Amino acid sequence: MSKKLLLSIIVVLLITNVATMLLWRNDQSNESALDDETIDTDKPVASIGGKDISYTDWMKALKSNYGENQLKSMVDQQVVKTLAKQNGITVSDKVIKRDIALLTTMQGVTSETKLKELEQKWTEDITYRYQLEALLAKDITVSDDEVQTYYTKYDGQYQFNESVQLSHILVSDMETAEKVYSELEDGATFSLLAKEYSIDEATKDNGGYLGFNSVDTEFLPDNYFDIVEGLEEYSYSEPFVTTNGIAILYLHKSLPEITFTFDELKPYIRNELALQASNQNLIADRLWDELDIKWIYGE
Template identity: 30%
Template sequence: MPKSLSAFVIIGLLFTNCLTIAFFSYKNLSAEPVMQQGETVAKVGDVEITREEWMNRLEQQYGKMTLKDLINDKVIDQLAEEYDIEVDEEEVTRESTYFNTMYGMNPSENFSEDEWKDEIKRVIILEELLTKDVAIPEEDMQRYYEENQHLFTVPDTYHLAHILVKTEEEAKQTIEELEGGSSFAVLAMERSLDEFTSSQGGSLGFVSLKNHTIPTAYEDVLAEMEPETWSDPIKLEKEYAILYLHEKIEGQSWGYEEVKDQIRRKIALEQIETPISASEFWDDLEVEWFYGEQR
């Protein structure tokens, strides 16, 4: 199935920024105490690891990528102001919905809501900058819309998590703890048998019943669930499950006028040979950085 170019760009940025955020997250930095030079950040027996060793290793492994991200963000912000490019919030919501439903990923595991929206906005602005001088005939855009309806329609999609346990008794005990105020994510990490999701608080991401990626037993239960609630124990082949519904995204379709700008950018990007990167504008803004001529 053809995929939205916008989504591919977002995936690229998501991959890069997940690494950055893992080490330099605004939230994590603000939540931790300020460390002093020479401070010990870890100890292995009598061997100390200092803050300098830690930061040097981070800089060696991720410094260039992180600095490039920061520069590209500034480049996009400056050019957006220069060319008076603004992004409609409805388009941001549409891109986010499309990404969640079509790729089944949950950006909130790595981004706050505001950070995720900022990432989408920057992608859209970058596409606008790269294609601002490309004219696409109206009939070409209309034909693309008619021939690619599947790109502008999303099915009902559910953001789910689950906990798998061996027995019905364990499932009932888990539900009692949930009713007592325990965190679903914490319980999933502590006891879920699903090793692929337990470390993520049981998250299954966003799933569509159309794709049949979850057990049929889950599909039957989902019809009766409300967001932010958990299910009764669900009998599977070898285990029992408790399902949690974070949210439901109602299926929808977008009309031509709603996605016209997105289509124009996609066709234009397919026509130009310029790499999809803000570094294409570095020379225009006379960017200088630590790594000299390296891009």
């Protein structure tokens, strides 16, 4: 398996974990209105065709189906946090920003508020992942030569290229472009105007969305990036001439370049190589033995 593919799988697994945690948190937020004061535990929590589901049966089902896994996840988080503090293990802000940037590029169009919420949760999960790696790898020997060789070969996969998230409306003449721009200025929605006016068949049905593009991409006209430099996030440009027609750009998100030196990446590569060499899964189970843990599902 190539290292690039392996990195992609790791990122996908991280996203899956993040999504699961977000869904759980969402469920918790929905349940927050149902506190002890609003639920009469002596009455059924649901009734279907005269057949009742009691509060007790509901609680038993929750504990049986979700309780152990959720409690274990909470214990894992606290175990890693506690041991990381004891061992002085921290995660570089720069590494966290790089991983957040990677995760951001895998999002579709996201509001500024929602993205900030995601970034906060991602920060927690990224920190947990790297601290767990460091704890599992701390007693495994990896030579500096091995780390240097790996870095020399795969350096590029750890760097992040400047990227922008764009949508566009492409029309055939300036008169139409000015009409579209006027409607934007009057408060019309960019994506709806793209569906109505854009001649780019590949993107119009998706509101003109172009996704995230690295600034060295060959798939967009060069002057798109010249225009982007003058835009703020969540804003649109005036009409401008391109090789394909007249365009109006919308900049959703701009992500700066993030690059690392060998010394900055060395501890993270060392941990990765250590776990590969020992064929360890990225789970916290064996760390439980280092702390005095008691929980309702056993010792």
